Amino acid sequence: MHPIKKWHELIETGNKEIYDEILADDVVFYSPVVHTPQKGKEITKIYLSAAGNVFGDSKKESAPKDSFSNFKYTKEIIGENNACLEFENTINGIHLNGVDLITWNEDNLITEFRVLVRPLQAINMLHKMMGEMLEKMNNQ
Amino acid sequence: MHPIKKWHELIETGNKEIYDEILADDVVFYSPVVHTPQKGKEITKIYLSAAGNVFGDSKKESAPKDSFSNFKYTKEIIGENNACLEFENTINGIHLNGVDLITWNEDNLITEFRVLVRPLQAINMLHKMMGEMLEKMNNQ
Secondary structure, three states: OHHHHHHHHHHOOOOHHHHHHEHHHEEEOOOOOOOOOEEHHHHHHHHHHHHHHHHOOOOOOOOOOOOOOOOEEEEEOOOOEEEEEEEEEEEOOOOEEEEEEEEEEEOOOOOEEEEEEEHHHHHHHHHHHHHHHHHHHHOO | OOHHHHHHHHHHHHOOOOHHEEEEEEEEOOOOOOOOOEEEEHHHHHHHHHHHHHHHHOOOOOOOHHHHOOEEEEEEEEOOOEEEEEEEEEEEOEEEEEEEEEEOOOOEEEEEEEEEEHHHHHHHHHHHHHHHHHHHHHOO
């Protein structure tokens, strides 16, 4: 199955087992906030799960209540081995516009996952929320 | 000519007259820093010119000296009427990774130009430099 189709399945169902099916072992995650690339499947799963909880891609109680309703992908540009998915969301009344920039290998496994977010106000909020979410997940 | 080919010509030559050939009158510019969309050809030209000066797409003296050398597009995903161009740069020793998300109409004129930048440190720097550049341009 096309990795982007699979990715949408993950977002829609919140089924985090799909990470294991779509991420390459040597996948690298590039955060919108931090410069240092996060290398490997485990750390990438943690960051994507935390982002998912913050954005409310699943119905987990850990997600902030008002983040559920309005995360949506607004644009999709698909290349041969990469894709650019644009999204919009409103969290705590702050509008957030971002891009998932995804590259996969010949086995249809994701090797690179970059997230970029605008505007500055949304990144500052995301920075704070991601920090809190990662700490919360770490304590569970 | 394909709008992205034309865009690359602008970047490579620094010929800002090309803006008039590729931007629709009702183009909207979405800054990486500010939420409010900037509507119209004139304001979009100003923002893209300022960004060009900061990033050093032209050899103008107004561009910071160390920003010239290493701006480069690193990925390009082209859709039917939109494209995602990823770029990298280092300014003042700070690494900057971004995306131009460009949409055009049936006349091949750009109707939407979004710029997203990561990581946070780079956006903060860009925020400051864009402010200074817009003021400088305003005083010329």
